[in-house]
Amino acid sequence: MSGTTQLKEPETFATDQVVEFGVGIRRDAGRALADLGAERAIVLSTPNQSDMAMELAADLGGRAAGVFTKATMHTPVDVTEEAFAHARSVGADSVVSVGGGSTIGLGKALALRSDIAQVVIPTTYAGSEATPILGQTAGGVKTTLTDAKVLPEVILYDPELVVSLPRGMTVTSSLNAMAHAAEALYARERSAKSTGLAVEGLRAFVSGLPAVMADLSDLAAREATLRGAWACGTVLGQVGMALHHKLCHTLGGTFDLPHAQTHAIILPHAIHYNAAAVPKLLAPVSELLGGKAPGLALWDFAKGLDAPVALRDLGMPEEGIARAIEIALQKPYWNPREITAEGLQALLQDAWAGNAPGTTEIR
Ligand code: NAD
Numbered sequence: 383m384s385g386t387t388q389l390k391e392p393e394t395f396a397t398d399q400v401v402e403f404g405v406g407i408r409r410d411a412g413r414a415l416a417d418l419g420a421e422r423a424i425v426l427s428t429p430n431q432s433d434m435a436m437e438l439a440a441d442l443g444g445r446a447a448g449v450f451t452k453a454t455m456h457t458p459v460d461v462t463e464e465a466f467a468h469a470r471s472v473g474a475d476s477v478v479s480v481g482g483g484s485t486i487g488l489g490k491a492l493a494l495r496s497d498i499a500q501v502v503i504p505t506t507y508a509g510s511e512a513t514p515i516l517g518q519t520a521g522g523v524k525t526t527l528t529d530a531k532v533l534p535e536v537i538l539y540d541p542e543l544v545v546s547l548p549r550g551m552t553v554t555s556s557l558n559a560m561a562h563a564a565e566a567l568y569a570r571e572r573s574a575k576s577t578g579l580a581v582e583g584l585r586a587f588v589s590g591l592p593a594v595m596a597d598l599s600d601l602a603a604r605e606a607t608l609r610g611a612w613a614c615g616t617v618l619g620q621v622g623m624a625l626h627h628k629l630c631h632t633l634g635g636t637f638d639l640p641h642a643q644t645h646a647i648i649l650p651h652a653i654h655y656n657a658a659a660v661p662k663l664l665a666p667v668s669e670l671l672g673g674k675a676p677g678l679a680l681w682d683f684a685k686g687l688d689a690p691v692a693l694r695d696l697g698m699p700e701e702g703i704a705r706a707i708e709i710a711l712q713k714p715y716w717n718p719r720e721i722t723a724e725g726l727q728a729l730l731q732d733a734w735a736g737n738a739p740g741t742t743e744i745r
Pocket of ligand 1: 484513
């Protein structure tokens with residue numbers, strides 16, 4: 383898959399989303415649909431989460447028009463078209479998306495085509511539910527667009543549904559969310575509001591994640607981290623991202639690497655690289671994590687949670703580093719520090735091998 387992207391200039395959307403948190407709140411999906419005037423919802427999930435989708439459809443009773451359980455990572459257009467045909471054939475006027483970014487992406491893709499109402503029940507921390515951003519894949523090429531139509535109307539955060547997120551995915555998905563907030567701290571369009579939200583999101587994970595790791599079924603800690611996911615996702619929708627996100631996009635697209643794990647590995651390295659240019663803006667990361675330079679603090683945090691640290695462990699070949707640098711430099715984008723081939727070489731060498739950030743010197 384090529385890593386081509388067409389990111390629009392970031393726009394700030396007024397978020398008039400309805401956002402609710404609570405144990406068992408998923409059972410309010412029918413009420414949320416009724417509030418939206420929706421009568422026939424199609425429930426979306428990945429194949430892995432089809433049981434959850436079936437359970438929700440049963441709960442919705444007459445408001446469930448169908449179930450579609452083929453949501454796939456990176457929102458392939460052929461899957462969207464199949465879901466769209468299914469939604470039309472059952473006369474759906476709404477979707478209930480239960481799952482992570484892949485399922486939510488499918489609901490957004492349907493909304494883009496039909497402006498169908500969306501009630502979203504997130505089961506990871508990726509944050510897609512809080513953004514007007516949609517990434518789609520066609521012919522092996524992923525493109526990203528921003529459109530107010532794809533922002534879900536209602537988010538129901540139910541900690542009970544995140545309990546099943548396995549330990550490894552809990553960590554990588556959290557670091558994925560924290561990456562949105564970390565890059566928001568130095569975003570060009572940042573404001574006091576976006577910075578406040580980013581710090582709030584980071585704090586929720588720094589304080590909540592150790593409790594989740596101690597007991598994956600701790601509902602209070604799961605809810606605290608879901609609040610972090612909301613803050614991090616919301617800020618992702620409000621300001622533009624830079625080196626970290628673009629590099630993950632390139633790596634994910636070029637080497638078909640898993641989304642959350644790639645974010646988890648790159649985060650300390652990208653933040654270390656940019657901290658050299660904007661140390662003050664990244665100071666909240668050090669303050670929240672205990673004093674070290676921001677990239678190293680994130681590295682210690684991730685390692686302490688047994689996060690993956692090496693791209694080679696995800697299956698990226700070492701010779702892929704040169705290819706990634708070439709693609710990453712093809713389309714220049716704004717970043718607080720100039721992005722050079724030498725800088726990327728050192729960063730990617732460390733991320734590939736699993737070294738601490740800054741181990742390889744920039745030549
Ligand atoms: P995902 O939705 O791809 O889920 C990964 C796997 O975990 C799936 O098999 C899923 O069924 C399973 N899973 C999810 N929640 C689970 C749970 N609670 N228990 C057990 N299994 C569970 O993973 P993701 O990281 O949430 O999403 C990645 C996708 O989201 C990527 O395509 C990424 O580009 C997109 N994304 C988009 C935005 C945006 O704003 N547009 C933001 C973040 C991520």
